Amino acid sequence: MERKEIVVVGGGPAGLCAALQAARMGAQVTLLEGDDRLGGQLVKQTHMFFGSQKQHAGTRGVDISTMLVKELEQMPNVEIRTNAMVLGRYEDGALTVDDNDQFKVIYPKKAVFATGASEKMLMFANNDMPGVYGAGAVQTLMNVYGVKPADRVLMVGAGNIGLIVSYQLMQAGVQVAAILDAGPRIGGYLVHAAKIRRAGVPILTRHSIKEAVGTDRVTGAVIVQLDEKWQAIPGTEQTIACDAICLAVGLSPFADLFWQAGCDMKFIPELGGHVPARGQDMQTSVEGIYVAGDVGGIEEASSAMVEGYLAGLNAASALGYGGETVQTQRTELETQLNDLRSGPVGEKIRAGLAKLYAE
Amino acid sequence: MxxxxxxxxxxxxxxVTPSLERLxxxxxxxxxxxxxxxxxxxxTSCPFGAIERGNDINELPVIDWEVCTGCGICVVNCPGLAIFVVDMSQPDRAAVKLPYEFLPLPKVGDVVTAIGRDGVPLGDAKVLKVQDNKAYDRTRLVWLEVQRDWAMEVRHFSRKES
Structure with missing residues (x-):
């Protein structure tokens, strides 16, 4: 059994920033990451980030990850454990951990859960056929392991992930047959859409996939046009030749630890599903448990980083760290979050947060 | 649309098109x-302060073309690869600088296929320059020489199979 000051669960953008902020204020921080490396989804992001310089705009996601990890590794008050998967959270505050195949029990004074999100699946015929991938898997194959996932891909979903992964596929020399989206509009940033479109990839809004074609692996896909009520229009089916179908149809907060801890949970579609209720300080209904990043609501990585800083700051501050500048820093971080969310593309997240804070 | x-x-x-006089x-x-x-x-990347974003980072950028020199720094810094430099100072041809993130890179003098915003090939263009340095962070600035009426049309290119 181990006693720790602040334990951060999850080494993605939110967790890295939570750990950094708490450590910069002087707290003893333990960062637990289930994967064999830190960075989460940042390590797969080869594009330059949006936002402002405060969130490293203009820098590629993978390089932001390297910068954050490097700073963390140099701090004497930070303990990083990779291959350390948190298994559960018990009513006495214990976290159970599979730490490199050793079973550990850790009691933190404060915990930040930054566990991210998991990909949504889509219902269509043969969706279990080899060659049907989640966008995260395609990115991992290409950008982490250097493996070309296919020769010709049909992308389903024109949100930012679908658009970005399509572009990365083209950079890796993979053809993208088309990008489908069931909605009437492209959901992702239009600048991403424009750069893919000018490279020759059609974006088909109001289209969905009906079935994957093939016997023991994907050799094509039947797609279909949808009407204004999202129903398939008979007779509009067409077959697209491809050897992979990549699904980028949204994310669900990976909130199991909050459920286990008995945190008040709210179902908020705009935030991606069930998320923990929380105050402006990112603390949940269970004292000492904080939330940051996609697990608290699906959003961009730049917001996840700022939420991480904020959760780390409040957790460390609750233990007496930080001194006089804490309030100034807190206000500054809250302002950054508001700026990132204040425009038209932040409408959905604002609506979700309004519901979250309503009661 | x-x-x-x-x-x-x-x-x-x-x-977003400058006047012909300015071009x-x-x-x-x-x-x-x-x-x-x-x-x-x-x-924030413009060395001349020619681009204004206002107090709200969600506002669309506003550029002062009297201050802009067409240096291309913003082209390689735009995360959306949505900025291009157009030069129509020569009477018989135009130059367009494009952000480019594909490999292999074209070489100076190569004839490539110029492509419009819709992904449709326009025709041949000549590579005038391929700019790269550490500050560009792997987004290359490729200068194409194109016919004048394509100056506001060419936004991408593909290398010809050799």
């Missing part, structure tokens, strides 16, 4: 950013 097809329309482009004076940046997103590297 941009939000349906991903292709900026003529009307979209007209809003004929020399290179200047054309910012094809049509959606309010939280983003400001164009403004």
């Amino acid at each position: 941009l939000h349906v097809t991903g292709i900026p329309t003529k009307e979209d482009v007209a809003k 004929q004076k020399g290179p200047c940046a054309v910012i094809e950013c049509f959606q309010k997103i939280p983003c400001n590297p164009c403004a």
